[in-house]
Amino acid sequence: MILYGYGLSSASYRVRIALALKNLPYESISKDLRAGEHRLAEFLRINVQGFVPALGLDDGAVLTQSVAIIEYLDEIYPTPRLLPAEALARARVRALAQLITSDIHPLNNLRVLKYLENQLSLDREARDLWYRHWVQTGFDALERWLVRDAATGRFCHGDAPTLADICLVPQVFNARRFAVDMNPYPRISAIDAACRELPEFQAAAPK
Amino acid sequence: MILYGYGLSSASYRVRIALALKNLPYESISKDLRAGEHRLAEFLRINVQGFVPALGLDDGAVLTQSVAIIEYLDEIYPTPRLLPAEALARARVRALAQLITSDIHPLNNLRVLKYLENQLSLDREARDLWYRHWVQTGFDALERWLVRDAATGRFCHGDAPTLADICLVPQVFNARRFAVDMNPYPRISAIDAACRELPEFQAAAPK
Numbered sequence: 001m002i003l004y005g006y007g008l009s010s011a012s013y014r015v016r017i018a019l020a021l022k023n024l025p026y027e028s029i030s031k032d033l034r035a036g037e038h039r040l041a042e043f044l045r046i047n048v049q050g051f052v053p054a055l056g057l058d059d060g061a062v063l064t065q066s067v068a069i070i071e072y073l074d075e076i077y078p079t080p081r082l083l084p085a086e087a088l089a090r091a092r093v094r095a096l097a098q099l100i101t102s103d104i105h106p107l108n109n110l111r112v113l114k115y116l117e118n119q120l121s122l123d124r125e126a127r128d129l130w131y132r133h134w135v136q137t138g139f140d141a142l143e144r145w146l147v148r149d150a151a152t153g154r155f156c157h158g159d160a161p162t163l164a165d166i167c168l169v170p171q172v173f174n175a176r177r178f179a180v181d182m183n184p185y186p187r188i189s190a191i192d193a194a195c196r197e198l199p200e201f202q203a204a205a206p207k
Numbered sequence: 208m209i210l211y212g213y214g215l216s217s218a219s220y221r222v223r224i225a226l227a228l229k230n231l232p233y234e235s236i237s238k239d240l241r242a243g244e245h246r247l248a249e250f251l252r253i254n255v256q257g258f259v260p261a262l263g264l265d266d267g268a269v270l271t272q273s274v275a276i277i278e279y280l281d282e283i284y285p286t287p288r289l290l291p292a293e294a295l296a297r298a299r300v301r302a303l304a305q306l307i308t309s310d311i312h313p314l315n316n317l318r319v320l321k322y323l324e325n326q327l328s329l330d331r332e333a334r335d336l337w338y339r340h341w342v343q344t345g346f347d348a349l350e351r352w353l354v355r356d357a358a359t360g361r362f363c364h365g366d367a368p369t370l371a372d373i374c375l376v377p378q379v380f381n382a383r384r385f386a387v388d389m390n391p392y393p394r395i396s397a398i399d400a401a402c403r404e405l406p407e408f409q410a411a412a413p414k
Contacts, residue, residue, distance in 0.1 A: 048355065049306065049348040061295060065309070068301035075294045087282045088268060094275035099256065101305075102272070106313040115340070120327065133322070141256040148255065 002056035010170035011066040016204035096164035104138035209263035217377035218273040223411035303371035311345035
């Protein structure tokens with residue numbers, strides 16, 4: 001398999017964690033988002049959106065969109081599970097993941113920050129306020145949710161990492177980069193720390 | 208089941224379509240987002256995020272996040288399928304859905320438009336430019352993708368509606384509300400029209 005990604009892309013980071021947890025070997029091709037490499041015609045033939053991550057399979061098929069890729073990997077390589085076996089638990093894990101992938105991350109990725117700077121002429125301070133606002137709004141709800149269900153274990157759901165943790169760790173990494181105060185989020189921080197003790201999460205982290 | 212929703216909420220609209228396609232009866236409780244009803248303490252006990260949709264099950268469990276809810280419904284009530292049987296096809300449908308649910312909709316929902324108006328003091332024209340920019344960026348890629356794979360049928364994937372169509376129709380509805388020119392998107396428009404011919408999509412549409 002070939003993973004088209006970028007170190008700091010948190011959606012790529014999610015897929016790297018999933019591949020590491022599944023112990024799947026892959027070739028890595030980096031697309032430098034800041035240099036616009038993902039918008040070149042050659043890559044648009046691989047992914048019409050020009051986004052990373054994209055996962056090229058051995059038969060030439062290309063998967064896109066991080067959660068869709070991870071769900072695929074979990075269906076084809078079921079060990080270890082990244083989603084629980086029972087439907088209600090699967091729904092909880094998917095909802096925790098979706099809080100991050102739909103309600104936090106899309107508001108803060110590079111193309112949005114560029115629009116704020118270039119089209120709306122926001123200065124760095126206003127841009128960083130925007131960034132932290134959406135992380136904090138999302139983490140406020142996520143912390144309450146995880147505390148309410150704290151009996152479920154060391155990770156977001158139970159005592160093994162799932163899709164929810166795979167989405168959480170890159171989001172916490174981003175929050176730290178943008179100086180979000182993590183003190184109000186002890187449960188999120190503890191789960192993030194538990195994940196980062198695992199060699200699979202370490203191997204997938206941006207260099 | 209109880210669906211906590213709001214007519215114009217496109218994430219609620221997705222779940223209404225899924226429930227209609229599955230022919231599942233439910234009680235509907237409306238939370239007026241513009242009046243802030245979703246932020247009341249009573250509802251925050253049901254959904255820590257205070258968002259709609261939330262789906263209350265008969266045993267008292269509450270599901271949140273539209274895609275997680277629809278995946279759950281598809282697992283528990285498998286007929287008709289909202290995801291194909293084969294893993295690669297499932298990945299394609301999930302990726303099409305994620306393009307809409309992560310790359311378009313989160314940038315344009317009510318709380319973001321309010322931030323643009325209140326915190327960034329954008330006027331209506333700049334706000335609408337923002338709105339259309341993200342719809343058009345997403346639809347440009349989606350149209351190319353759907354045209355490239357047009358042999359797959361009348362809908363986004365094959366000849367029956369899937370999760371991808373369930374996400375597409377509310378997004379096209381929103382695009383029209385904000386006067387996005389749909390002429391560059393004949394394939395998206397044809398799929399949207401095919402869906403809206405079905406009584407299940409009609410029953411789920413905002414009044």
